[in-house]
Amino acid sequence: MSGVSDKRPIGVGLIGFGTIGTGVAKVLSQNADVIEQRLGAPLRLVRVADLDTESDRGFDLGDIRFDADSEGLVADPQVDIVVELIGGYDVARRLILRSIENGKHVVTANKALLALHGAEIFAKAAESGVDVAFEASVAGGIPILRSLREGLAANHIDALYGILNGTSNYVLSEMESTGEDFEVVLKRAQELGYAEADPTFDVEGVDAAHKLTLLAAMAFGAELTFKQVPTEGIVGLTPDDFEAAQEFGFRIKLLGIAKARREGGSERIEVRVHPTLVPIDSLLARVDGAMNAVAVIGDAVGETLFYGAGAGEMPTASAVVADLMEIAREIGRGGAGRVAPLSYMPEVLAPKPLVPLGELVGSFYLRFTALDCPGVLGHLAGELGEHGIGIRSVLQKGRGDSAASVPVIVFTHPAPESAVRAALERIDELADVTAPTRVLRIEEEL
């Protein structure tokens, strides 16, 4: 393929014509002027495949071929780049691998697939000399993968903290501002379209863990699958938690956290997803509603933050088309698939030892559920003390009914997670403790 100047249009084939797919078609059409200007060549949607060829998407494909034949699409010589937006595992994986075999570059938003089968897909792509780009798979429209790959490339990444799931963040923001229960807010989120009918992946932290897996791969060159990421969701949080957090200057956010621990010549990686208390005056605490943000700390650049819409038709399409433009530019310049593939993934992905959760040291928020009777706090404090865990603050609101259970909230001084777990095993068996203790981690240095 020759240089940009001959203006050969780059052909795009789109598999999956749902919300995001429609957004991609819209952006390619509505922004064709700036895209061609910035690229030096037109980027043209030439074929669309979806099992549902009937529904009205509110976008007129005009002459563009549209049918259910995705196998035909990935073999179509007019298609230079395949956009995979059907999601899920089996079919998506087969179509992506087929595209790669056929010498097509691939753009995908499929975090679940990459977080499980990324290694296989990237290896095949390198073999075939094609690119697999996936900016849209993490934090929607925020160019965070690019920023790790390019803008912050000169840094050892020390840590990253991401609000990666818009549904959870919407629920947390609403619970905090209204004081309502989790179930009430989740139901409203579903009615408003912020949460899916089955919200499990979102509220259980699985979606955030998928994205964290990809971020950690980019940041640390860590070969990782999301199954290795300790994950806790936001289910079970109560209005009491938000009230207590606020009283002590914190907000609760579902964070994906990845840190490098470099000791001697070796590097271990710490990855986890869980609801976290963050200081109320930190930028991450200010990320409200369905928005996403990723704070990245590099050894040279220091603290950075990237903020934007983490989902939605047009923001996600913005990221997909950015990937298309980058690959198209390389095709035009004779780079893509000819000299060497773009390293969307770091050149060298290697398994890195993970730091076990128990080794982590931090401050904790503990919500005990205990009978409202004298001596309870003494029992709790005694067990914590025996395990070497210092108490920073206690919040106990008696309800004057000794038969009822009340929350007793304790903020600890920094302690090893293993000590906290050991103490809780004992505490949760005490006679005056009536329900399992809820543990939240505190990230104070944000």
Next chain:
Amino acid sequence: MSGVSDKRPIGVGLIGFGTIGTGVAKVLSQNADVIEQRLGAPLRLVRVADLDTESDRGFDLGDIRFDADSEGLVADPQVDIVVELIGGYDVARRLILRSIENGKHVVTANKALLALHGAEIFAKAAESGVDVAFEASVAGGIPILRSLREGLAANHIDALYGILNGTSNYVLSEMESTGEDFEVVLKRAQELGYAEADPTFDVEGVDAAHKLTLLAAMAFGAELTFKQVPTEGIVGLTPDDFEAAQEFGFRIKLLGIAKARREGGSERIEVRVHPTLVPIDSLLARVDGAMNAVAVIGDAVGETLFYGAGAGEMPTASAVVADLMEIAREIGRGGAGRVAPLSYMPEVLAPKPLVPLGELVGSFYLRFTALDCPGVLGHLAGELGEHGIGIRSVLQKGRGDSAASVPVIVFTHPAPESAVRAALERIDELADVTAPTRVLRIEEEL
């Protein structure tokens, strides 16, 4: 030049071995492992030039050639990429043009030069088929130029708002939190090294205007010099301004603002630098101290924000080395200077009509200085009313001394800037108005 695989080291020549230059040498040395891993080839500092070859920079150059011969450096066949960090206009311009003529790629942090002579430099670079990269020139370590060029490339950019000058932001943050006068805070900033001995460029908004010029070029393809940017600095702000702003839910930030106004088929650009009232719960309001941030609004992606250190040895070096790595990767892949230069600037830069300030419509903060006597507010309100300017709130604190001047602060409803200017011309001539009125603009939709 051949592919990455032969691992030919890429030679870097550094002109200007001051703070940033030392940072670049440190990053290239300390982070050589990740740089080579991510690049597939070593990036090697081969030569350094500075007029001062004596001072101790706290970094040992070892065997690297170090002398005052910058002319020799830009002709040295070992040097593939020249890093220009001497700043200023004449010498820097000559050395950059000489580098380009010699077929060297250039990385620079010199916003002042590019904001004035950018057109000439980019034209020469295109002619010679070399790259000129300048991420470090805007917002230090934040990869904002890359994000505009790549991550948000599929968008029409609607607007951007930047906190682009760390010195000003430090002074504003301190004035707000301490209630101290401008001069007191500026003096402390100088003592702490946050402000230079001659802080004019920073506090007058000139540095921010340089950076805004480059951002607007990237975002809108606008051929612009900073002389076209209406610029107001932070000099003359008083503790009263911060107190009044806070009372109404605002903070004061020095913003560089660029917006596109698209009407019919035509596009006009609005650019300006001035202290601005921003809503206290916006993310920009939370950018404190010497940090920088740029909010970018794209038609597909919606609202985004990029945050980080805007200056300093290591953050700026992070951006310089990111540029070096990108060019080095292209050299390795046979792209740079061979097929087509990387478009660090948009392919097509064209002069765009600017929206005159008078046409802008917005809400205003007006601080009148008037005698503390009956009837004053009536006079002010009367003049505003005659010019069609609605008053939203008034803050007047009488000091019980009719001979003294007091501030009278007015928040207006949205009005054309031209009407406000006309009203103020009349008001500032009133007998009971004793000093020129201070005007601040309000950006409510942030």
